[in-house]
Amino acid sequence: MNDAMEVIQNGAVAIKDETIVAIGPRDILEARYTADTVVDCQDQYILPGLVNAHTHVPMTLLRGLADDLRLDVWLMGYIMPVEREFVSPEFCRLGTQLACAEMIRSGVTSFADMYYFEADIAKVVDEVGMRAMLCESVLKFPSPDAPTYEDSLAYTRQFIEDWRAHPRITPTVAPHAPYSNTRETLEKCTALAQEFDMPLMIHLSETKREVDDNVAEYGMRVMPWVEEVGVFSVPTIAAHCVHVEDQEIHILHKNNVSVAHCPSANLKLASGIAPVSHMLDIGVNVAIGTDGPASNNDLDMFEEMRLAALLAKVAPHNPTAVPAQQALAMATRNGAKALGLEGKAGILAEGLLADIIVVDANNTHNMPHFEHNPTAVYSQLVYACKSTDVRHTICHGQFLMRDRQLTTLDEAQIAQQAAAYASEVGTFLSQREENTLSKLIAVGIDVERAESFEVQTKAVLNDPSKIEDLLSHEDVEVIRAVHYRQYDTYFLFNDQDNSRVRYREDDGIDADGNVTSVRMRLTYTSGEKERSFHDSILLSHSRFIAPASHPLRFYEEFFKATDERHLQKERRRWHIHYQGTLYYVNLDRLIDPEVDQLFVEIKARTWSQTDAEHKADDIRQMMHILGVDTNHVVSEDYLDMQETL
Template structure:
């Protein structure tokens, strides 16, 4: 709900690019107790205007979300988010879990707030995190809110990495020891639906978000047929982009009919049930709200049906009123809202929030976030840092490449007594360079290293991102280059993600087999690589390189590299004063 302050920030993107490339970097920069309080109050105002009395939320600084929700007068199930990444309110998952425990203890048995714990999703949490969150929720008998099977990509990754679908995986981590509210559940098979039902899990169906992000259409009719409690949600104002529940109810009905190719699927009465009593049951608060009956809280809304789009009204069919509310009514028809016996809106007037003041504060945040993103989008390096993990340290290296016809004599020469071999490695490397028209931006290289064992088998794979500055800082005698690599980061995203995130002007791929030796020569360490470049077919190269940290050191190592090339028997006349990406790029334009 606090993400009302991020509404419209980044749209028409895939889920991973939207979440990892924009939402999380902005959240790391701006989310604070003040941010979530303001965002929650604005979200609550929108909820009230659209006839919502209760909602479920997972975010950061949930203590402040709770205080703002109570101030606005709404009911909520609020979950403190737990992730494997550092979060705006916690540097580690242990800190997030401790914050969740403190939040639960402080708010349990509150008359409006039901505290919960929220491991964000299986792909953003480790197995240990999921188990710890389940244990915490079970200890205090509070709900556990998470995201499940939102995209086909998530499900495919789970099957590939864990050998099972998402629901069996979370069951294995004991998540169903708790009262689970599972958001999305778009890509479930029949067995997973049955597992959710048997474990009394609730489902939050988010039709607008699932359509906007092209996540797919959830099997809602099958879930309902099996007796699952399925509620309707908005997902959030930054992925929807509003909190209009009347719109969501209507879309839920239409989406089910489209998915099943059946106009009788999910009739209006059932869609409205999902937004009221069944939704409350899905949130595990059905004993408190969801229907107007004795011993439940007085949560209700009044809807004005005397509007143009609600006219005329037919009374022949007793179920006609449900169709009227679901297919014709708008959120603007809500005139009055009561929560826990207290009016929070009367005759369209908000009674608990000062909306003009809140919106003015929101504009201040919007300008700050705009400035942050404008500066970031101007710098490839800043974008790399924003997706996390980059080491902010410039590194320089001196290197030289020599074309060779046959690597065998070079390999034999490495046994000379002047050369001490520290270790030997064998890799198969797949490099993708993202290149930009502005030369000051440098380039981004995605490298996937396959580590080959002595049997010729792939032992493991490592992926890394490198931001490469100008390829040539300086050229020393014998065509030894001083080059710069500014930032190095592990790569956890797909090439498709990186392509859509960095939006390069050009892209270049290089594939090579690399034999590497770390050697000592005259007291200095050097990497000696024998590369066979197969894509494109460039043949064999000897490459000698070493890290350096000063100009004097670089000059000395450049001279030693020239000596090593001669000692190894390579023809110095075949030295190439270019990196591979330059060689390939020039060959494309020749």
């Protein structure tokens, strides 16, 4: 895998300690050297160890947790809630052991990780004997190992100081992504990497929505904005880079950014296909990663090499794009360069680190061989070989697997412990799926939540002019008047609470009928009212009120409700003081379903039985001013009225 892509038939490699001391024809090396250990590699390929340029190794314990979902539903609805509940140093140690076993078996000697508790991951990597760049995740909101980003940065600083001198481990920082960080956190992560002269890892332009959101918020696409923030002032591994335009690829090249291409995960999450052949043509260093085993769902670099070569041919309709030689280079020497190991690993050469794998060449799926073609060996390795063909794995001059037997890990014990974790996670998710409120709270980590009690009544208002009688009454002071067009989506659940979640879009309307503001909110209620006053005024309990931090489509896919219903109405709302107490008066016209009648609502927040009784009396008096008697009162919600309309 050197610059000349040289192939040595009947070759040999001599290793002393952690270093390759010679490489060449077998007969020459056998005449020059003797060794305590001689490995016969007849009918096998000897090549550099594979480099997994982007993954999240502890997520082996979340493999198969939630599949066939969109990225935002998968990440925000399942992965992050489970991580908040379960991710711990113990979780990360076990997940890393499982991942290392899988990677060693598939010929990976080096990897770049982005996760939490990286100091604990480092201890496992040290014990196992692999090589890794370990990147501590930093986010703008609380993470499993840090309540604030300041804590994440402090943890990362200590992690770097403790491990920076290790011969096989590079400790550094990983701001998760622009959308999960702020400009300030990105700048501070970059400054930390700069201070210690370390590389940095970040997710960039994985989805079209990420790019669109960045344009909406900052007025530019992801790459120019990240460059402006200064992230690319340090050596950077940019994971994914699926939705990048030509100008952005040139930005990556200009800043010597390495791209970690993750074809399986991008396909599985329908993120898209990265323009890898164009990146390579421009001169970007493109390496290959598996991404995490919760989104791939494996750590098989042979599969990733094959996919990388095949997918690159599709968009340009060019079967010569990313030939097998180049795909193997992406998985070896390009990966080594991305991890800061250029000139140290990634190729077989005298004086470099002995990170080497040996691969069976004569399994049925590898037959026959065509010796006339000097590039046939690359085709065999990329298009035909499987990870199970790896016979030996050597890292830093030490066997991590010999004759398919792992030397530094107990697979049976790891499997038993992983099964125990899977049982706990499964119980947690099963219980959450049975409780709508728990499921709602799980995706509300970045919003302020509240609950409220309200006293309220609703009635048909036959004479719209009566609303002025109330607003101009001597006991009434109008504080604010607004006009909304409201779009409500109700998710109904057939559970013991008869619970429902309302997703509401409020469009603020000006005097000319134009939309001037938009806000989205979530409200969770049960089907039953708490109690009633005067047979017409109800006390209701909204157990969850919060801004909706995701689009409607997210909640539709996440909740999978028993029933879903829609409601649209025009609402004029007045905030008033009645005898010094705050009330809300709504004048509503239902548009869908269309109803000729107008409805008036009067409501107020309450916090005690006494207060609720007092406000119920006030509401009764205001209804009298409106000329509304009990015959006009509607006890049903608008949603429930649909049955009779």
